[in-house]
Amino acid sequence: MAKERSGAGDPARTLELLWREPAPQDAPPRRGPRQGLSVDAVVRAAIALADSGGLEALTMRGVAQRLGVTPMTLYTYVPGKAELLDLMMDAVCLDMPRTGRPDGPWRARAEALARENLELCRRHPWVATLPAIRPPLGPGIMARYEHELAVFEGLGLDDVEMDAAVSLLFDFVRSVARSESDAQAAARDSAMSDAQWWEAHAPLLAKVFDAERYPLAARVGAAAGAAHQSPYNPDYVFRFGLERILDGLAALIASRGGA
Amino acid sequence: MAKERSGAGDPARTLELLWREPAPQDAPPRRGPRQGLSVDAVVRAAIALADSGGLEALTMRGVAQRLGVTPMTLYTYVPGKAELLDLMMDAVCLDMPRTGRPDGPWRARAEALARENLELCRRHPWVATLPAIRPPLGPGIMARYEHELAVFEGLGLDDVEMDAAVSLLFDFVRSVARSESDAQAAARDSAMSDAQWWEAHAPLLAKVFDAERYPLAARVGAAAGAAHQSPYNPDYVFRFGLERILDGLAALIASRGGA
């Protein structure tokens, strides 16, 4: 089984693929049969498969089937699954929504950025589950990073702080998106809604759970569940967390004399 | 392959296991051979295995080998891998460090809580990668939730806000811990340090990357990399994010008239 994401393969080949550089000598003269597919077609099929069934449905066999070829054919287009994941990640970042307007107060821009990133993770839930470390250095990731940094440019933050602010916001969005898709997966796999799941556990839990031993957990857990009509409400979690983080960033920016 | 975490199996059986309730009729009279192991032994072996090799090394075969039995033997102690993960998660939460003092200002308590949670995730990196949704409702999770809520009790927050604050803090720690262990895994799998990885990519990237097209990315990426002496510095990320989140929570608490 391939490790998640590249690192393994040849960095040069991976970068060529990401930037769609033709292998140098491949200019016109190709010897064998014409290629029936393209890297883009493979990447698109893989993205569609992962979007509909999650990362666990993303198999080389599955991608091949969608394209009407045998599994091993894919290996003439991409070195392996890890590099395919790199290409997928870069591709969806290149395509991500950019609705935020570059003018206006930074806080509105930051909120728009968070919503764009959340939208990216909602369209492609697997984005939130892939490691963000050593990202594929392709045009999509670069464009996203550039777009993110623009939100915090000119506010008095130094470069290291700008990078940290961007990461903090994205990691927050990632974690909300992961919870959201985990919740959907749990509902699907167990064929139970949150409410049904809770109903299945509550009476049994009552027998073993000592409310006097965990008074806050009993009180707050009940209140939170009732308020959300479910143990987990992603919209509330997103809004609550985003407000706190933006307030925290506002304090930093104010201390640096920024807008 | 088992889905991650239970949901699948019988909730009653899972809760019995979590709270170590003996199956009702099992009181004294057991018919067959004595059991050579115990649920606790299985859970301990599984935790040790996952701690040393990550979730991908956690296999039923591996756990069985550590215990000197055949894989199928484990199924007389736990219903399956998903329930075993539930038991592992609850066990490490029960054992987690609780060094924070219950007195003192809330901010110090919150920071101590974040460090305790980070320490939990550092000892058991797989904790940060498991879905937090529909957690195993065992004594360990309950104790952790109770401990977390105590930090925010009496500050003027309502119950729903207390729950959200606790989740925000834990999700932040989870994401830092995940990045940390992803970074270690990347270094291990690729047999390259971050610096070596960057050296391998920089000259190639220079050929395809247009710094004029991504001016902020070029400037900030270079500055952040240089400052951390690596593209990623977990300690800085943790301190930066924690300060922002605590500042944000402070603003909320102040607006509620809390300490």
Added chain:
DNA sequence: CTGTACTCTATACGACGTACAGAATAGCCG
């Protein structure tokens, strides 16, 4: 003792990524 409930084992299935070997194809050279 026999019957029965239980523990533990052996084998097997279908999934995965991909190594390897081979077949088919099409451009190059003569």
Added chain:
DNA sequence: CGGCTATTCTGTACGTCGTATAGAGTACAG
């Protein structure tokens, strides 16, 4: 045109996983 060869695509195979199933061995109830 024929042959060479680089390339594409296919078929088969290996070792991994969780766990279903069937059976072997063990110890208590009658």
